[in-house]
Amino acid sequence: MALLPSLSALQLGTPAAPHALEFYIDYVCPFxxxxxxxxxxxxxxxxxxxxxxxxxxxxVILRLQPQPWHASSMLLHEAALAAARxxxxxxxxxxxxxxxxxxxxxxxPASKLSPTQIRAALVSLTAEVIGQDKAGQMADLLxxxxxxxxxxxxxxxxxxxxxxxxxxxxxxxxxxxxxxxxQASVSSSWAxxxxxxxxxxxx
Numbered sequence: 001m002a003l004l005p006s007l008s009a010l011q012l013g014t015p016a017a018p019h020a021l022e023f024y025i026d027y028v029c030p031f032x033x034x035x036x037x038x039x040x041x042x043x044x045x046x047x048x049x050x051x052x053x054x055x056x057x058x059x060v061i062l063r064l065q066p067q068p069w070h071a072s073s074m075l076l077h078e079a080a081l082a083a084a085r086x087x088x089x090x091x092x093x094x095x096x097x098x099x100x101x102x103x104x105x106x107x108x109p110a111s112k113l114s115p116t117q118i119r120a121a122l123v124s125l126t127a128e129v130i131g132q133d134k135a136g137q138m139a140d141l142l143x144x145x146x147x148x149x150x151x152x153x154x155x156x157x158x159x160x161x162x163x164x165x166x167x168x169x170x171x172x173x174x175x176x177x178x179x180x181x182x183q184a185s186v187s188s189s190w191a192x193x194x195x196x197x198x199x200x201x202x203x
Contacts, residue, residue, distance in 0.1 A: 003061060004160055007081075009088035013048035013059035019179055019203060021058055024065040024165055025095075026173040027076040028106060031188040033099040035174045041096065043192035047199065057203055062095065064161040065173050072110035072118055074158070076102075079122035081154040081161075082141040087130040094129050101125055178202060 003011055023040070025032040040060070048058045064080065066073035076098055083094040103109070110118060119142050127135035141153040168177065176186040187194075 004157075007084070007157060007160070009084035009091040010062045010064070011059055012045065012062070012092060014056045015059060017048070017054075017057055017059040019058045020061060020177075022061045022063055022177045024063045024170045024173055024175040024177075026065050026067045026070070026073055027080065027095070027098045028070045028073050028102050029067065029173040030102070032174045033102055035188040035190075036096060036099050039188075039190055039192075039195060041092075043195050047195075054199060054203060058199065062092075063164055063170075064158070065165045065170055065175075066158075066162070067173060070107060070110075072105040072107075072113075075115060075118045076105060076122060077161070078142060078152065078154055078158055079119065079126065079138070081157045082138040082152075083126050083130060084157075085141060085154065086134045086137040090130045094126050097125055097129050098122070 008015070021044075023032075023035065025036065044060060046052050047054045048060060049055060064077045066077045068074075080091070080094060080098060084091045087094070104121070105118065113121070119139070123135050123139045123142070126138060130138070144150070144152055168182065170182075174188055176183045186198075190198075
């Protein structure tokens with residue numbers, strides 16, 4: 001349930017809400033996309049946002065969990081974290097954009113692109129959501145400026161997310177925890193009915 005202050009954009013709902021629902025997601029995972037498109041945006045967010053039944057009672061934290069067997073995954077998560085730095089209020093919108101275009105970064109399409117080309121494509125996609133000026137700031141965060149193996153300005157944010165997943169034994173995406181405990185029953189196929197029942201039982 002802990003979250004670095006610099007990563008506050010990854011939290012949705014009221015920050016002081018007593019219950020925390022955490023989703024470990026991967027931008028190139030089809031099941032993570034299913035969860036976001038079919039459950040998080042249409043079913044869960046309305047319940048925890050202003051005027052929702054669970055406003056002030058539940059907060060959602062998105063934990064970024066790049067799966068290493070997808071070569072481009074780290075680059076998408078890095079780009080999302082850069083976007084969160086320059087346009088925190090648009091983080092969820094950027095995430096939805098990445099999921100919408102995730103097939104462009106699947107293994108075979110991505111194998112034809114260099115990391116620099118993939119980053120440029122991600123900046124272009126993000127610009128459609130946050131505008132060209134902020135996308136330019138985002139691109140600057142993705143430039144290697146330190147030692148030859150020192151990473152980018154958001155490498156430490158990426159490390160934090162990965163370490164959190166490892167610490168909690170997260171192996172697949174999406175995975176969910178409720179108030180810090182892993183929820184094996186949660187499925188990416190859940191929709192409004194299942195989440196409504198889950199909240200009624202746990203809040």
